[in-house]
Amino acid sequence: MSDRLKTTFCGIEFKNPIITASGTFGYGLEYARHIDISRLGGISVKGISLHEVPGNPMPRIMETTSGMLNAIGLQNVGVDRFLKEKLPALRKHDTKIIVNFWGKTLEEYIEVAKILDDADVDMLEMNISCPNIKEGGIAFGTDPDMTLRVTSEVKNVLKNKPLMVKLSPNVTNIRVFAKACEEGGADAISAINTLLGMAINIHTKKPYISNVTGGLSGPAIKPVAVRMVHETFNTVKIPIMGIGGISTWEDIVEFSLVGASAMQVGTANFVDPQIPLDIIDGLDNYLANNKLSNLSDLTGTVDLNK
Amino acid sequence: MSDRLKTTFCGIEFKNPIITASGTFGYGLEYARHIDISRLGGISVKGISLHEVPGNPMPRIMETTSGMLNAIGLQNVGVDRFLKEKLPALRKHDTKIIVNFWGKTLEEYIEVAKILDDADVDMLEMNISCPNIKEGGIAFGTDPDMTLRVTSEVKNVLKNKPLMVKLSPNVTNIRVFAKACEEGGADAISAINTLLGMAINIHTKKPYISNVTGGLSGPAIKPVAVRMVHETFNTVKIPIMGIGGISTWEDIVEFSLVGASAMQVGTANFVDPQIPLDIIDGLDNYLANNKLSNLSDLTGTVDLNK
Amino acid sequence: MLGKIIRNQKLNDKYYLLEIKCEEFVREAKVGQFIMINTRHHDYTSDPLLRRPLGIANIDGDKFTLVYMVVGKGTRLLSEWQKGSDISFSAPLGNTFTPVKEQRTALLAGGIGIAPIFWLAKTLKEAGCIVDLYYGGRTADDVVLIEELKEITDHLIVTTNDGSAGIKGMVTEPFIDNIESYDTVYACGPKPMLRAVSEIAVKNELPVEVSLDERMACGLGACLGCIIYVKEGDEVVQKRCCVEGPVFDGSKVVWDTVCK
Amino acid sequence: MLGKIIRNQKLNDKYYLLEIKCEEFVREAKVGQFIMINTRHHDYTSDPLLRRPLGIANIDGDKFTLVYMVVGKGTRLLSEWQKGSDISFSAPLGNTFTPVKEQRTALLAGGIGIAPIFWLAKTLKEAGCIVDLYYGGRTADDVVLIEELKEITDHLIVTTNDGSAGIKGMVTEPFIDNIESYDTVYACGPKPMLRAVSEIAVKNELPVEVSLDERMACGLGACLGCIIYVKEGDEVVQKRCCVEGPVFDGSKVVWDTVCK
Ligand SMILES: Cc1cc2nc3c(=O)[nH]c(=O)nc-3n(C[C@H](O)[C@H](O)[C@H](O)COP(=O)(O)OP(=O)(O)OC[C@H]3O[C@@H](n4cnc5c(N)ncnc54)[C@H](O)[C@@H]3O)c2cc1C
Ligand SMILES: Cc1cc2nc3c(=O)[nH]c(=O)nc-3n(C[C@H](O)[C@H](O)[C@H](O)COP(=O)(O)OP(=O)(O)OC[C@H]3O[C@@H](n4cnc5c(N)ncnc54)[C@H](O)[C@@H]3O)c2cc1C
Ligand SMILES: Cc1cc2nc3c(=O)[nH]c(=O)nc-3n(C[C@H](O)[C@H](O)[C@H](O)COP(=O)(O)O)c2cc1C
């Protein structure tokens, strides 16, 4: 791989800007049998919480037109088992580890962050966009004050690791939330999480997802994601990791133009585990063909003149 | 057509619940050469304003994965020319006419509504979800107080025609807006309008849409629309017209289960003008096969038991 | 992985048989495993989006066989793939049936459940087992490959709900009548059937393995979309159908939690 | 409308010729019109979503011809449609070229702009016109159907940017040299070319009609996605490319507002 793809994001050096998205790549090892995961820029692992969480009843997933709904219910092994049982094997692969995490309460957010700050991981990604997780009845990710508060309090306890906050798209104005993250001291923003959606089986008359609603992801949502990354880039100075419907190297260029410095590939991993690697190769070719020394030359250079 | 499909919505009798959506069916007559528009339950015409509006510069549309972006810019001939030049010919077809309308200011909303209230049309659909139209800097459709105000003030001047308010999906909580409409005296709600999106041409580095952002419609957004209709149905008692990604009779059943009493077909008219008629036939068969006397038997009957 | 389509044969109005050549795959595959297969004809389209899980129905030289029922977009598209095309799929996935030797085995298949059972029958037969196959469908259309199955079973008992083929009734009925004859039971089919088979086996103290279907996004254990709840001692634990399954001990599955 | 594909022939690495049989369509079609054609192989998939606009390149008996260049998803899918299949499309759409008789006409085509120009050449020829066709492309690959075109033109002047076929240079250059010979000008091709042709024609006081491309969603005049700005007296007015176009008076188009 060439230097062209090297990406410095929050001071961390990624070998390329392609990171696999939380919840779509397990703890990384699940894919190791199928692709060479050390070729990835990084892996954002399935959202980790203080305690093990069993997740939602089945069914949890359903395909929709050019997308899918999921309501896994944030199932995870908990931070202790993650560090003991998953991380050591994952660390053997030469790729950056981003730990996506969340808490049921402000205290839990802080607690998990503290533990991860001392662990052998590269970066933290704080998920505040779980629609069912509330503090005093208010969702963290859809109330700007709560976003500011959880960001600044978590940032306060971190000594070693950069903090990236992952935004929900299910808001009227994502700029307000991006601003709150920046004010709270976040080192970066990742956007977007899934759109809240629903699908009904007309034969059984039941929702396809036991949780009734689920998160919509995949190519269907890409235009919404591109718009939100654009708005975020125009609002804050901290770097952005773009997420949402990415499945080709062209999508990477598109997200780069609107301001993302690195990108996450989510649902596309299910479509074919080879996709993130194909994207890396395609991007490298594109940069070479266009005589660009680095993807960062493109960041935010969309031309808005008519 | 059978009685099974007859639909009473806000006291208006539609021959069937299939209405073509505003902006996707022109002033109705454009399609008359291609399909028998008198078979439709109704037509919601392109959004009308007090004065003629030229719309946005080109380009205005772009296909995205299983959807499309548009930023037509609310181009229309203005209410006077609509009534004089378009309506008489449209009225010759035996179908209900819903006039979608909007204003640049509260006063304009009221003015247009007054004119339409006395015109030979069946129902008004008030579009408050134009992202670029603001009163004192506040968008009507993304601020609950403005939604309440424009709804009640418009409702106050109407003497003859039912008022349906069309909601924007680009909000944190659509329930708040549905509630505001109901409190303001709206007779019905239509949902949803388009999701705000964006797409970039990586070769020119320019947005595909001159307006930079555009409205995302089509099958891609259906899960979001279904979710929002479900939330609206659980919030208000007034009837709902479901919109968003509908392209098959199965979609009609799905929207019916979550609470829509009638439905609008939008982008699918572009895919094939025959689609709304195929939907009517498919729905009639479905009702017959399932021994249902009317689609209303299904309204809101989604089974949420696990 | 990529393989070449040798045939994609319509068996009847619902069922197809797809034979694919791929040496690497065949070398790795074990009885009871499945694949995630791309059904789209063009990579640049995104509808349908995800790959589809299909059981491995047979291995023959450097070729493997899938048997599938057309139920939706993905399987409809699959049915139109042409001979000679290259089609992509995952390496063999999931666990396997527990192979036994020289036992008296009862195999039960419901409808498309025949797919993994076919290879299992052949495998058990080769391992010196007595193989009785109870094969049920709604109508005659749901029972396929009868001639081939006769060759790899000792007894083939066909049932249909409407009596249009074989015995009229449920597939479990003739099985119960002969239950004394068996050491081990295997089944694949609709969940209510698998539950019934498991309960019958447990009552008769027979070991029973069932192959379960669950909607899958990744098929690799990453998405946690395909959970099956299983008893382990006093606890109920979660298993991923795609990794710890699709084959489960029927006596351990918490049937009430399995989606219908 | 539905028609049967008679041939879908690859002309070279970029261009295809599609011949479709449909009597009803042929009866209605007029020179300069276009269709919206479904490119998806299956109605139950939604990607690509919209139909694609293509000009009518010829009419022959109960058959019509399209010539298209593969540029994206839709045209790629179109190129894989098989002979004998039924394909769906709209009735003939848009306005027409203004037919003239017994005049000296210059036709200019740039790349895929040849599609509507082909039928126009044939029509003018039949109406007793002198038909000179200036046909430009980037490389030799962009000029197709040369033998057929020779038969329906008086002079065929081919140009390519790289000189790989015909004269090296812009298609407008030889046209300017002969400008004195013409009564009327028609053109279809990239917008900068159409602008240049129009400006040359205006300067030489020749009537000029251009066929314009604009991205289209409906093709029927309903979506207002395909606006062309045109001078009417002192005013600039909006025209829908799909209804009031695709053929416009080149001297009236407000070229600065036309997307590149
Ligand atoms: C491990 C495993 C092995 C399988 N083996 C076979 C096999 O050998 N042959 C075969 O024909 N089928 C098999 N299936 C089922 C097969 O995967 C589905 O029928 C297929 O995915 C449907 O895709 P579709 O696009 O045609 O239908 P869709 O349009 O996706 O769905 C149509 C209908 O099928 C249901 N469905 C979708 N996916 C599944 C699923 N995974 N399980 C059950 N129902 C589903 C949907 O709820 C819907 O009602 C297997 C499933 C699993 C999990
Ligand atoms: C009235 C009219 C007549 C036409 N006649 C012909 C014809 O006879 N033969 C032919 O090959 N093409 C013709 N075109 C252009 C043709 O419609 C597009 O090339 C086609 O829609 C591209 O579809 P796609 O899915 O392959 O590409 P997409 O994936 O949609 O796009 C690929 C590239 O083509 C561009 N593009 C898409 N649509 C258009 C369009 N309408 N005009 C110009 N560029 C576009 C996109 O911006 C993109 O850069 C005509 C267009 C119009 C409006
Ligand atoms: C099955 C599944 C599980 C997910 N779990 C998480 C999670 O635990 N934490 C999180 O922040 N995002 C989670 N996501 C969201 C993705 O990381 C990503 O933001 C979203 O899917 C949009 O990207 P995509 O369109 O590329 O999939 C999950 C997504 C899917 C599909």
Ligand SMILES: Cc1cc2nc3c(=O)[nH]c(=O)nc-3n(C[C@H](O)[C@H](O)[C@H](O)COP(=O)(O)O)c2cc1C
């Ligand atoms: C080209 C276009 C123009 C539209 N114009 C209007 C409009 O003028 N007023 C309005 O309320 N909605 C307008 N809409 C929104 C549609 O009426 C509908 O709410 C939306 O497209 C979602 O439905 P669909 O997915 O079926 O298209 C427009 C949509 C499109 C695609």
Ligand code: FES
């Ligand atoms: S299908 Fe993803 S974990 Fe089993």
Ligand code: FES
């Ligand atoms: S393409 Fe819709 S108005 Fe022309």
